[in-house]
Amino acid sequence: MARDETEERDTGESLERLNQNLARMEELSKRLVAALSARKPGDAGLEGPGQELMLKTGMAIWQEALTNPAKLMERQVSYWSQTLTQYMELQKELSQGHFALPATEDAPQDKRFSNPLWQTHPFFHTIKTQYMISAEAMRSAVAELDGLSPRDKKKVAFFAGQIIDLFAPTNYLATNPDALEKAVQTDGESLVKGLENLVRDLEARHGEILPVLADPTAFHVGENLATAKGAVVFRNQMFELIQYAATTEKVHQTPLVIFPPWINKFYILDLKPQNSLIQWIVDQGYTLFVVSWKNPDASYAETGFETYIEDGYLKAIDVACAVSGQDQVNAVGYCVAGTTLALTLALKAKRGQARVKSATFFTTLSDFSDQGEFTPFLDSDFVDAIERQVEAEGYLDSHYMSKTFSYLRAKDLVYGPAVRSYMLGEPPPAFDLLFWNGDSTNLPGKMTVQYLRGLCQDNGFSADGFALMGEKLHVSDVRLPICAIACETDHIAAWKDSFLGIVQMGSKDKTFILSESGHIAGIVNPPAKKKYGHWRGPEPIGTPDAWKEAATYHEGSWWPHWEAWLSKRAGKKVPARALGNESYPATDPAPGSYVREIVTG
The missing domain is CATH 3.40.50.1820 (Alpha/Beta hydrolase fold, catalytic domain)
Known part of the structure; x- marks a missing residue:
């Protein structure tokens, strides 16, 4: 009986903490909405590829479909084949009552997928594998696309890479085992801290989502940085x-x-x-x-x-x-x-x-x-937008340079920190180099x-x-x-x-x-x-x-x-x-x- 009472008490305390965290999240959600509404609409030229590039790309794809439909179909069939093979392998493993992916020594290492569940759990393994198949299909489609100049192809490849990084399953709570495990272990506390971090960054950046990379309170210029006499x-x-x-x-x-x-x-x-x-x-x-x-x-x-x-x-x-x-x-x-x-x-x-x-x-x-x-x-669509910005403001705000450099390494400087801060609820690290990186001009x-x-x-x-x-x-x-x-x-x-x-x-x-x-x-x-x-x-x-x-x-x-x-x-x-x-x-x-x-x- 004593054991049952202890378990009941622990369950009650856990439920109470969960309800408290849900109440905190409701309050934070109000601040979140207010912070997002503070974001000023920016110049479209600074937010993504220009219409000219999208038109060129669309025409190149259409031209390829008209002149070489076999190539397009071959690429599509290959994608379908890989997806179907993945499904059949999953079904085979489940029908045998177990699931384990055979290790491949030459498989590329990606620290985003270091949790063992990406390998052993049917749901997460399927999500990860399908993401990898889709990402490679997108990269190949861009690389094999004719009808674009080398410069335009490089730009399309960059923006395609941004889309691939954005839709990584690790970026979303429902498909991130690390975030889900921690949320369960902490009775939702990690999600509350994550939301607090998100609201903090949004309020500091006037509605713009760009994670803080280093603890802003850990360093002071002239005290523990820049101390040479x-x-x-x-x-x-x-x-x-x-x-x-x-x-x-x-x-x-x-x-x-x-x-x-x-x-x-x-x-x-x-x-x-x-x-x-x-x-x-x-x-x-x-x-x-x-x-x-x-x-x-x-x-x-x-x-x-x-x-x-x-x-x-x-x-x-x-x-x-x-x-x-x-x-x-x-x-x-x-x-x-x-x-x-x-x-x-x-x-x-x-x-x-x-x-x-x-x-x-x-x-x-x-x-x-x-x-x-x-x-x-450095093409005209982006530079034109920069020129409009500096004509209106008189200077280029440090935010734009920070954002540009961050998205050149989006996995490491945007999405990785965002996952740790917003989904795992971790504070930004006390890292002097990243502190300096955020102290831009x-x-x-x-x-x-x-x-x-x-x-x-x-x-x-x-x-x-x-x-x-x-x-x-x-x-x-x-x-x-x-x-x-x-x-x-x-x-x-x-x-x-x-x-x-x-x-x-x-x-x-x-x-x-x-x-x-x-x-x-x-x-x-x-x-x-x-x-x-x-x-x-x-x-x-x-x-x-x-x-x-x-x-x-x-x-x-x-x-x-x-x-x-x-x-x-x-x-x-x-x-x-x-x-x-x-x-x-x-x-x-x-x-x-x-x-x-x-x-x-």
């Missing part, structure tokens, strides 16, 4: 210039200036002491200056590359020279800041100026003839259009020249010693495209390094971790594949090899310098104030 020695409307405190008794005579991209904030190079490139450079005996860009709002609508170069690059170089008492600096540009550094160097060459002794380019594009995975976002209206039209679409810098500041700038105008680091799996600045731009530069002294990993991990790769290796080879000429074939692979980080290259161009050692001088005194401690700004309009 230094001070702001100059500030204008474009940037703060941070000089970092020397950690060695002597430093190289020629200072180093790093220009990070203004698409994100500079502290990716100083996340924590263990992987801080900024701290590592200082520890090697360099006087280091780093630019921290202003996060623009609508008042920066007319800010273009001209302003970034004149009031940004040239001014930062002048201040670094004045503070260090030198006539020249070595410079580093990362991503779009590397592209702009190349423009700056081309301009200085036209003007006969030589205040930069050498340049290093991190994951930099200067030839945009192949736009890789960004092709869907706006882009000025004029600069955005110049970049998309003049560089990406027209490929002006490596084609006929890029008109800027009264000059026609070409990548071949860059003639000083250069070192370029590209990353093997970079989906933002593909290494082969980066290589092609370096080949066209007019420098006689060129070094090219190919790091393993991607856009961030390939650059932020400290020697102590011994994680990713790199290739070093002959002078970058010819094709990227030929260069890599002739290159030698080396274990570990490329940082020491680059520093050896840089030290030969950094002059003799002199006593370590103090922060700032009389003309440019040290003011706010690093990381400054601009990096902490949150601009919403």
Whole structure:
């Protein structure tokens, strides 16, 4: 009797918790509706493929059906055959009173389907297998579709991939065994927490569904991120210039200036002491200056590359020279800041100026003839919509860049986090890299259009020249010693495209390094971790594949090899310098104030 009473009590408590959770969900549902209603209708050109692409695709499919119906029927019959075979195998297993899929060693691993129930449970196995069959059928149909240009086919393949990722069964509660199991185990508590997370994100993003990737309360810039010691020695409307405190008794005579991209904030190079490139450079005996860009709002609508170069690059170089008492600096540009550094160097060459002794380019594009995975976002339908947006707002809100980069890796940066947060009810992780990734910045209206039209679409810098500041700038105008680091799996600045731009530069002294990993991990790769290796080879000429074939692979980080290259161009050692001088005194401690700004309009 006692046991029965205990079970009855446990059942009653469980039922009470379930009813409480259902009541909380009802209240959250009201907030959910309110949050969704706050979403402003956006430009249709920013939400999906343009009508022209859909019309072209539809016509290509129709033309194929008319001219080669056998091909279309063969594809359809193959799809039916696979589906029917799956059904028959299921029936056979069930008729024998068991269900287990024979393991296949060559089956592709997909962490979305790691729960054993996807393999052993008839319902979930059927759902997963049918999804895989349908996904492959869609990919094949796009790949075999004639009547589209290679560029249009690439765009159709991208959007088809988005549909495939969206309809994965793991994205829906009824077909996600992990979410269902946890909901049962927690008496619905996981679903309540998930709904709380969803409402939180919707309210924070004004009705737009894009999951928060990292715990926003776990990190504080200047406290447990961006902690290298230094001070702001100059500030204008474009940037703060941070000089970092020397950690060695002597430093190289020629200072180093790093220009990070203004698409994100500079502290990716100083996340924590263990992987801080900024701290590592200082520890090697360099006087280091780093630019921290202003996060623009609508008042920066007319800010273009001209302003970034004149009031940004040239001014930062002048201040670094004045503070260090030198006539020249070595410079580093990362991503779009590397592209702009190349423009700056081309301009200085036209003007006969030589205040930069050498340049290093991190994951930099200067030839945009192949736009890789960004092709869907660089055709006129999307760029036209961006131009309308910046004309109306004066700037491109950081939300659009975050969304674009996220959907390039939708499985990992959209749907995976959404499942964990909204269906499993898990809090976002305390992950510094993802925190930085979400701490994005706006882009000025004029600069955005110049970049998309003049560089990406027209490929002006490596084609006929890029008109800027009264000059026609070409990548071949860059003639000083250069070192370029590209990353093997970079989906933002593909290494082969980066290589092609370096080949066209007019420098006689060129070094090219190919790091393993991607856009961030390939650059932020400290020697102590011994994680990713790199290739070093002959002078970058010819094709990227030929260069890599002739290159030698080396274990570990490329940082020491680059520093050896840089030290030969950094002059003799002199006593370590103090922060700032009389003309440019040290003011706010690093990381400054601009990096902490949150601009919403």
